[in-house]
Amino acid sequence: MISVLTNNWSTLLTGFGNTLLSSVIALVFSLVIGSAFAIMETVPSKVARVIAHTYIEIFRNIPLLVITMFFYVVIPQYVAPMTGFAAGTVGLTLYTSSFIAETVRAGIQAVDIGQMEGARSNGMTYWQAMRYIILPQAFRLVIPPLGNQFINLIKNSSVLAFVAGFDLMYQGDALASATFDTFNTYLVVGVFYLVLTLPLSYYMRHLEKKLV
Amino acid sequence: MSILSQAYTWINLKFLLEGLGVTLEVSLISIVLSFVIGLLLGVIRYVGIKYFSAIVGFIIDIIRNLPLLLIIFFTYFALPKTGLRMSPLSASIAALVVFESAMLAEIVRSGIIAVDPGQMEGARANGMTYWQAMWYIILPQALLKMIPPLVSQFISLIKDTSLATIIVLPELLYRAQIIYGQDTRYMLPMYFMIAVMYFIVCFALSLVAKRMEKKFG
Numbered sequence: 001m002i003s004v005l006t007n008n009w010s011t012l013l014t015g016f017g018n019t020l021l022s023s024v025i026a027l028v029f030s031l032v033i034g035s036a037f038a039i040m041e042t043v044p045s046k047v048a049r050v051i052a053h054t055y056i057e058i059f060r061n062i063p064l065l066v067i068t069m070f071f072y073v074v075i076p077q078y079v080a081p082m083t084g085f086a087a088g089t090v091g092l093t094l095y096t097s098s099f100i101a102e103t104v105r106a107g108i109q110a111v112d113i114g115q116m117e118g119a120r121s122n123g124m125t126y127w128q129a130m131r132y133i134i135l136p137q138a139f140r141l142v143i144p145p146l147g148n149q150f151i152n153l154i155k156n157s158s159v160l161a162f163v164a165g166f167d168l169m170y171q172g173d174a175l176a177s178a179t180f181d182t183f184n185t186y187l188v189v190g191v192f193y194l195v196l197t198l199p200l201s202y203y204m205r206h207l208e209k210k211l212v
Numbered sequence: 213m214s215i216l217s218q219a220y221t222w223i224n225l226k227f228l229l230e231g232l233g234v235t236l237e238v239s240l241i242s243i244v245l246s247f248v249i250g251l252l253l254g255v256i257r258y259v260g261i262k263y264f265s266a267i268v269g270f271i272i273d274i275i276r277n278l279p280l281l282l283i284i285f286f287t288y289f290a291l292p293k294t295g296l297r298m299s300p301l302s303a304s305i306a307a308l309v310v311f312e313s314a315m316l317a318e319i320v321r322s323g324i325i326a327v328d329p330g331q332m333e334g335a336r337a338n339g340m341t342y343w344q345a346m347w348y349i350i351l352p353q354a355l356l357k358m359i360p361p362l363v364s365q366f367i368s369l370i371k372d373t374s375l376a377t378i379i380v381l382p383e384l385l386y387r388a389q390i391i392y393g394q395d396t397r398y399m400l401p402m403y404f405m406i407a408v409m410y411f412i413v414c415f416a417l418s419l420v421a422k423r424m425e426k427k428f429g
Contacts, residue, residue: 061414062407063371066385070403073392077399151277158279162378169281182290190278190286197277 001184008175015171016192022085022167023154026092030153031146033093034100039130041105052101059098065159067091072163084163096153103149107142108134144211147204151197158193168192219401224391228402231387232409234301238383239370242305246312246369247362253313254320255346275314281375283307288379304376312369319365323358324350356428363421367414374410384409 005012040052059067068091076082082090111134119129161169172189176182257269275283287298287307298306327350335345377386388406392398 057415057418058411061367061371061411061418063374063385063410065374065377066403066407066410069385070407074399074403077396155277155279158281159375161281169279169285172282173285176285176289182285183293186282186286186290190282193278193282194274198273201273201277 001187004175004179004181004184004188011171011175012168012188012192015166015168018085018160018166018171019154019157019168019193020196022089022092022160022165023150023157026089026096026157027150027153029093030097030100033097035104035135037097037101038104038108039135041101042108043126056098056101059094060102064091064095064156065162067095068159068163084160084165085167087163088157088160088165088167091159092153092157095156096149099149099152100146103142103145104138106145107138110141111137141211144204144208147200147207151200151204154196154200155193215397216401218395219391219398220405224398225405227387227391228384228405228409231382231384231406232413234381235370235373235383236413238301238304238308238373238376238381239366242308242312242369242373243366245305245309246316249309249313250316251320251351253317254324255351257317258321258324259346272314272317275311276318278311280307280311280372281378283311284375284379300376300379300381303379304373304381307376308369308372311372312365315365315368316362319358319361320354322361323354326357327353359421359424359428363417363424367417370414370417371410 037052037055040048041056043049068088071082071090072084072087075087115133115137116129119133120126124133157167158169159165160167161173164170168189172185172192176185179185253268253272257265257272259265284304284307287310288300288303291298291303331349331353332345335349336342340348373381373383374385376383377389380386384406388402392402
C-alpha cells in the first residue's frame with residue numbers, strides 16, 4: 001500500500017487536486033444557483049415558483065451520471081466542444097444545485113414568519129427583508145445540511161472518472177489498470193477521499209449538535 | 213423527425229425497457245437488503261454496546277464517506293484478487309448494499325434519537341424489557357419519522373445504479389450507450405429517453421413518499 005503511494009504520488013496528487021478543484025467550483029456555482037431557485041420557490045409569484053419547482057424536480061430525479069454524460073457526448077455534437085473536466089463540473093453543479101435549493105428553501109421556511117412581517121411593517125421592501133433579515137437567519141440554520149451536501153459533492157465528483165476528468169478516481173483507475181495492483185491502489189484512493197470527507201463529516205455532526 | 217423514428221424503433225425501446233427492468237431489479241433487491249442491514253446497524257450504533265458499537269460506527273462512517281463508484285470498482289476489480297469473483301449483477305448489488313446500508317444506518321440512528329425519550333421510559337416502567345420497548349414502541353415511531361429521508365435515499369440508490377454501467381451491468385444507461393454506439397445521431401434521443409425513464413420512476417417514488425408522510429406524519 002505504501003509503495004503505491006510513494007511510486008505514484010504525483011499522479012495521485014494531481015487527481016486529488018482536480019477532485020478538490022472540481023468540487024469547489026461546483027460548490028460555489030451550485031450555492032448561487034441553488035439559492036436563487038430556493039428564493040424563487042418562496043416568492044409570492046406563482047410563475048416563479050413553478051419554474052423553480054420544475055428545475056429542482058428535474059435535476060433531483062435524473063442520475064448525475066446521465067446529466068454528466070449528456071454534457072460530455074451530446075453537447076459537443078450540437079453546441080461546443082467540452083473537456084471531461086468541464087462536462088463533469090457542469091453536471092455536478094446542476095445536480096447539486098437542485099439539492100442545495102431544497103435545503104436552502106427548507107431553511108428559509110424554517111425562519112419564523114413574524115420575521116418577514118416585522119421587517120415589512122418596519123418599512124422594508126420584500127427584497128430588503130429577504131436579503132437582510134430572512135436569508136442570514138436561514139443560512140445559519142442550513143450550514144450543517146449544506147456541509148453534508150458538500151461531502152456528497154466531493155464523493156459524487158468521482159463521476160469525472162467516466163468522462164476523462166483526470167480526478168482522483170480517474171487517476172486511481174488508470175494506475176490500477178497499469179500496475180494490475182487494483183487492491184492496494186483503490187485502498188490508497190479511498191484514503192485520499194477520506195482525508196477530505198471524514199473530518200468534514202465529523203465537523204458537521206459537531207455543528208449539528210451545537211445548533212440543536 | 214426521421215432521426216427520432218429511427219432511434220425510437222420498437223426494438224430499441226424494448227431493449228431500453230429491459231434495461232429499466234435490470235435497473236429496477238438491482239434497485240429493489242438492494243433496497244430490501246440494505247434496509248434490513250441498515251436497520252440492524254443503526255440500532256447497534258444507537259444502543260451503545262461497549263466497544264462493538266464504536267467499531268461498527270467507525271466502519272459505517274468510513275463507508276459513508278467514500279464514493280460509491282470506488283466501492284463498485286473495489287468490489288468488481290479488487291476483490292477477485294482475494295479470490296472473491298462476482299458477476300456484474302452480484303457485484304453491483306453487493307457494492308450498493310454495502311454503501312446504502314451504511315447510509316441507512318445513519319438515518320435509522322437519527323430517527324431513533326428523534327423519538328421522545330419518555331417513550332422508552334414509559335415502556336420500561338410498564339414492564340417491557342429494553343428490546344421489547346425498542347421493537348414495539350421506539351422503532352415503529354422512528355420509522356414513521358424516517359420516511360422522508362429513507363425514500364430520498366432509495367431514490368438516490370435507483371439513480372446510483374447507473375454507475376454500475378462501468379462494470380458492464382446491462383442496465384438503462386449501458387443499453388443507451390450500446391444503441392447510440394451504432395449511430396451517434398441517436399445520442400440526444402437516447403439520453404432524452406433514459407432521462408425520462410429515470411425521472412418517471414424517481415419522481416413517482418417521491419410522490420408516494422409525500423402522500424405517506426401526509427397520511428402518517
